[in-house]
Amino acid sequence: MTYVKPAELVSTIIDAGAAKVMLSARDTIIRSILGGALLTLAAAFAVTVTVNTGMPLLGALLFPVGFIMLYLLGYDLLTGVFVLAPLAWLDKRPGVTIGGILRNWGLVFVGNLIGAITVAVLMAIVVTFGFSDAPNAVGEAIGHIGEGRTVGYAEHGFAGMLTLFVRAVLCNWMVSTGVVLACVSKDVIGKIIAMWMPIMLFFYMGFEHSIVNMFLFPSGLMLGGDFTIMDYLVWNEIPTVVGNLVGGLVFTAIPLYLTYARGSSRRTPAPAAADVAPATAPAA
Structure with missing residues (x-):
């Protein structure tokens, strides 16, 4: 069978978490x-498809094609290591410490940010013809996304911040599930199908993903979006990172660890009446 059962799957992702930290x-x-x-x-591809087709x-x-490609190649996302690294620590893997986990998270955050901003600059060049024209329809759409997901939340005050946080939690529940499901099959087709499902769900539902936002908001600023860097940090990126961390830990990492890696002992069934030896009668 190409299907990896949950107990074996959890052992595999704990190994992956230890390898990431080291x-x-x-x-x-x-x-x-x-x-x-x-x-x-x-993400730029998905926005382009949406704008060009209206669907x-x-x-x-x-x-999900981007997520699938990067995980098949063994690359890293902050939302993924939010789950993998703590699992290795919970399992007490040698050399995995809180300091090592924080180091891993910091490095992955910086790397993801560099990659996202690089793509933001390249796409800004594409949609403005080398900054010589106004943004095309795709560029305008990206700019408006940045406005809606910063100023739009700020207009609602605490309720907006709560909504942002919950969307970030739900996002990494799905994304971290996709990270885990990357190991649920031993063949490429099985991995692709398993990863596809939760990633499609989070994107269509409009949940908040910290790495996708590292692209959308710098792009929006370059393409004339009506918001500031401070709006982006306070009303999106920082709460989104925290929500992604909570979602990955609470809904994926901890439940999987408790029920499969550190599951409670099986209850032993009571012996049947026929299996119980009769007591010996006392001698007269």
Whole structure:
């Protein structure tokens, strides 16, 4: 069978988490830059499809190609290591410490940011013809996304911040599920189908993904979006990172660990009456 059962699957992702924490800084940065770049290029692709066809569902159906490519190549996303690294620590893997986890998260964040901003600049060149024209329809759409997901939240005050946070939690519940499902099959087709489902769901539902936003908002600023860097940080990126962390830990990492890696002992059934030896009668 190509299907990997949950108990074996959890052992595999714990191994992956330990390997991520122990990876060199150079390799972590390189893999994170490329991971961020591939994911955000797919986000630009999905926006382009949506604008050109007027069908948001089609854009969501096609967006997972970026996620699938980067995980098949072993690249890293912050939303993924939010789950993998803590699992290795919970399992007490040698050399995996809180400091090592924080180092891994910091390096992946920086790498993803570099990759996302690189794609943002390249796409801004594409949609403005080398900054010589006004943004085309795709560029205008990206700019408006940035406005709606910063100023739009700010207009609602606390309720807006709560909505942003919950969307970030739900996002990484789905994205981290996709990371786990990348190991649920031993063949490429099985991996692709398994990863596709939760990633399509999060994108179409409009949930908040910190790495996708590292592309959308710098792009929006370059393409004339009516918001500021501070709007982006306070009313999107920082709460989104925190929500992604909570979603990955609470809904994916901890439940999987508790029920499969550290599951409670099986209850032993009571012996049947026929299996119980009769007591010996006392001697007269």
